[in-house]
Amino acid sequence: MNLNSITFDNSYARLPKKFYANVNPTPVKNPNIIKLNTQLADNLGIKLNNIDPEKFFSGNSLLEGSQPIAMAYAGHQFGHWVPQLGDGRAVLLGEIIDTNGCRRDIQLKGCGPTPFSRMGDGRAWLGPILREYVLSEAMENMGVPTTRALSAISTGESVYREKEFPGAILTRVAFSHVRVGTFQYFSARQDLEGLKILADYVINRHYQNCVNDKNPYLSLLKEVIKRQALLVSKWMGIGFIHGVLNTDNTSIYGETIDYGPCAFMDEYSSNKVFSSIDQTGRYAYKNQPEIIRWNLACFASCLLPLIDKDEKKAISLAQNAVDEFSSLYNSYWLKIFRNKLGLMKENENDEKLIHNLLNLMEINKTDFTLTFRALSNLVNNNDVQFKNYFLNQNKINDWIDKWRNRISLEGKDNKSISKLINSINPSYIPRNHRIEEVIVEALEGDYSYFEMLNKVLNKPYDDQNEYKNFQSPPDANQIVTQTFCGT
Numbered sequence: 001m002n003l004n005s006i007t008f009d010n011s012y013a014r015l016p017k018k019f020y021a022n023v024n025p026t027p028v029k030n031p032n033i034i035k036l037n038t039q040l041a042d043n044l045g046i047k048l049n050n051i052d053p054e055k056f057f058s059g060n061s062l063l064e065g066s067q068p069i070a071m072a073y074a075g076h077q078f079g080h081w082v083p084q085l086g087d088g089r090a091v092l093l094g095e096i097i098d099t100n101g102c103r104r105d106i107q108l109k110g111c112g113p114t115p116f117s118r119m120g121d122g123r124a125w126l127g128p129i130l131r132e133y134v135l136s137e138a139m140e141n142m143g144v145p146t147t148r149a150l151s152a153i154s155t156g157e158s159v160y161r162e163k164e165f166p167g168a169i170l171t172r173v174a175f176s177h178v179r180v181g182t183f184q185y186f187s188a189r190q191d192l193e194g195l196k197i198l199a200d201y202v203i204n205r206h207y208q209n210c211v212n213d214k215n216p217y218l219s220l221l222k223e224v225i226k227r228q229a230l231l232v233s234k235w236m237g238i239g240f241i242h243g244v245l246n247t248d249n250t251s252i253y254g255e256t257i258d259y260g261p262c263a264f265m266d267e268y269s270s271n272k273v274f275s276s277i278d279q280t281g282r283y284a285y286k287n288q289p290e291i292i293r294w295n296l297a298c299f300a301s302c303l304l305p306l307i308d309k310d311e312k313k314a315i316s317l318a319q320n321a322v323d324e325f326s327s328l329y330n331s332y333w334l335k336i337f338r339n340k341l342g343l344m345k346e347n348e349n350d351e352k353l354i355h356n357l358l359n360l361m362e363i364n365k366t367d368f369t370l371t372f373r374a375l376s377n378l379v380n381n382n383d384v385q386f387k388n389y390f391l392n393q394n395k396i397n398d399w400i401d402k403w404r405n406r407i408s409l410e411g412k413d414n415k416s417i418s419k420l421i422n423s424i425n426p427s428y429i430p431r432n433h434r435i436e437e438v439i440v441e442a443l444e445g446d447y448s449y450f451e452m453l454n455k456v457l458n459k460p461y462d463d464q465n466e467y468k469n470f471q472s473p474p475d476a477n478q479i480v481t482q483t484f485c486g487t
Contacts, residue, residue, distance in 0.1 A: 005050030008065035008094035011103070015201060018194060020069040025059025025091050026112025026122065028167070030156025033057075034447055035133065035454070037150050040173065044098045044106075044150070057151040057171045059091065059111040066094045070114035074188055075181030075248030076298060078282055083188055085181060085248050086116025089124060092177060103205060105177050106150070109170040125165035126154065127439040128485075130450055132170055132259040134438065138430045138457040139256055144234045145227075146256040148173040166443070174255060178202055180299045181248030187302035199306055206253055217306040221321050225296055227254025229325055232292045233332035236285070237340065238426060239265035239368040243275035243483060245283045250295045261483040264429045266473045268361040268368040274432070274483040289333075293325045339424045340372050341403065342379060342417040345410055353406060356399055364390045367473045372425040376418040379407070426460040428470055432480035 012019065031054045041048050055061040062068065070087035077085075090109045098104050109132075110124025129152050139146040155167035178198070186194040203210050203220055210219035231254050235242065242249070243261035251257045261275035270286040278284075283291060300318040308314035337354045338344070361371055366389040374386040378400065390396040407417060434453055441449045456467045464470075474480070 005047045006063050006065070006096060007045075008063070008067070008096060009103070010065075010067045010094045011201070011205065012071070012092065012095065012105075013067040013069050015197060016194070018072070018191075019198070020071050020092075021086075021115040022068070023070050023091060023114045024062070024068050025093075025108055027060045028058050028155035028157055028169070030154075031055065031058035031060055031169075032154045032156065034130075034152040034154055034168070034442075035450070037137070037148070040148055040150050043100070044096060044104060044173065046096075053151065054153065057108070058153045058155065058169055059093075059108050062093070068093055070116055071177055071182065072116065072185055073179055073181040073248055074185040075179070075246050076184075076295075077246045077248070078278070078280075081188075082248075084116070084185070087114055087177075088117040088120050089114070089122040090172075102175065105172075105174045107172045107174065107177060109172050110155075110167065111169050121159070123155075123157075123159045123167050124169065125159040125161060126168040126442055127165070128260070129168035129170045130438055130442055131435055132172075134435060134450070134453060134457065135259050135262060135430050136172075136256070137454060138460060139240075141458055142238055142426055142429075142460050144238070144240070144256060145231055145254055174251075174253070174257065176202075176206060176251065176253040176255070177257070178252045179248050179257070180250040180252065180295050180302075181246070182252070183299060183302040184247060192305055195302065196306060199303065202252055215307060215317075217303050218317055218321065221296075221300055221303055221307070221318060222324070224252055224254065224299060225321060225325050226328060228292050228296060229328040230254065230332050231256065232289050233329055233336055235288060236333060237336040237424070238429065239268070239285070241265065241272060241274055241283070241285050242288065243273075243278065243283055244485065245288060245291045245295065247295045247298050250292070250299075252299075260485040263432050263480070263483045265368045266431065266479070267365040268358065268371070269365075270358070270362060274480070276482045276484050289326075289329050293322065293329075296325060297322050336424070339420060340375075342375060342407060342421045343410060344412075344420065347406060347409065350406070353399075353402060356402075360390060360392075360395060360399060364392070366390065369426060369429050370471065370473065373422070373427055375425070376421040378403070379414045379418045379421065423461055427463055428456050428460045428467070430457060431470075431474065432483065433474040433478040434470065436478075436480055 033054055068091045072086045074083050075085050090107050091111050093106045095103050095105055113122035133149040133152045136146050136149050150171040150173050153169045157167045158164045159167040207220055207223050210216045213219040241263055249258040263274040265272050272285045273281045300322050304314040307317055338350055371389050378386050438450045456470045
């Protein structure tokens with residue numbers, strides 16, 4: 001094996017020791033590759049022929065230059081403060097510079113206990129690993145900022161949760177694993193030195209445009225707010241529910257991170273919750289924008305001593321920045337949903353038109369993905385499929401008339417409008433019942449369904465006539481009502 005086949009440059013491991021704990025992955029009994037993401041490996045500049053993927057992606061062997069660490073962070077979990085969390089079952093192997101010149105983290109998830117495990121075993125069972133692989137790669141293919149899945153490995157060992165399961169490890173790739181909770185970790189300890197080191201690190205790594213600003217820390221806050229406003233608007237546009245939007249699961253870079261009890265909606269419901277641990281609906285679909293805003297307010301409070309020595313002035317500047325979130329989010333959301341309706345130009349009645357459709361969808365319990373996708377048929381006066389989703393034909397006919405009148409103002413031909421609709425409304429999503437089928441088959445040792453679902457979701461905006469059955473919502477006996485974290 002060529003030990004130089006991956007060149008590491010580990011900037012986070014060069015920070016003071018209080019930022020992390022040095023810890024090696026715990027070797028596993030019999031690692032076997034379930035799936036390697038060769039396309040992502042190529043983008044990262046990883047030559048798979050020059051390494052032993054089973055050993056490296058299981059943590060059984062380390063390559064030269066790897067400096068395994070578990071990152072320290074804190075966070076609010078369901079609104080409750082937890083002063084120390086950290087990577088309890090993940091180890092950052094190191095950082096590499098990809099073929100585009102971007103710095104990327106390579107992390108193993110489910111690779112054994114760390115000093116932050118809090119009595120946990122640090123392992124993951126097969127189901128959540130396959131779920132994260134499928135969902136994170138589907139999100140990438142739908143154009144949503146996300147961590148990536150480089151590999152899934154079975155360990156040959158058992159993991160014990162409510163019962164015995166086969167163990168597995170995910171290799172996760174991220175532009176950054178720094179979270180709002182990372183800043184909270186130092187802020188709560190009133191460690192101003194650590195806070196400044198972290199903020200400077202994030203600016204230098206991710207937000208170089210802030211370096212020479214008059215107030216770089218205020219600029220950092222504003223940039224993170226923009227990224228998160230865009231991210232959550234994209235989630236809302238595809239019916240994605242994260243499920244556990246704690247501050248420790250909110251990325252400073254603006255990626256979707258920590259796929260636990262997440263899910264995509266079938267029937268549209270603004271109050272939809274899947275997570276088994278979200279008993280109050282705190283992280284319901286409609287609440288996601290406001291929760292992200294709350295998390296950003298927590299981030300802003302951490303930065304106060306860096307923004308200005310005068311606390312009142314710092315609070316005022318930070319509050320003004322956070323207050324901008326709602327207007328930013330609304331503008332992103334409106335653009336996305338305009339496009340979903342085939343609209344590019346702006347009209348003062350667009351928001352009402354969008355909400356009227358969503359209200360009808362909620363009343364009629366129509367499938368979120370299929371309803372929006374069917375709009376492309378309406379463009380060509382093929383109304384049957386779209387109308388059949390609604391029980392009250394008079395109301396939907398009235399909406400269609402208003403929509404067609406609005407479409408006429410675009411001044412575009414039908415082909416262009418239909419193309420726009422199909423480019424932003426996926427034909428395929430990782431439906432919950434399909435994920436469950438993947439896991440059930442995999443527990444029997446069959447990964448063919450997992451491979452097929454990944455193949456379909458590689459092109460979510462294409463019709464793929466040979467895989468039409470993957471478009472369908474669940475039958476009554478297939479509906480998934482709850483998803484689980486998997487820790």
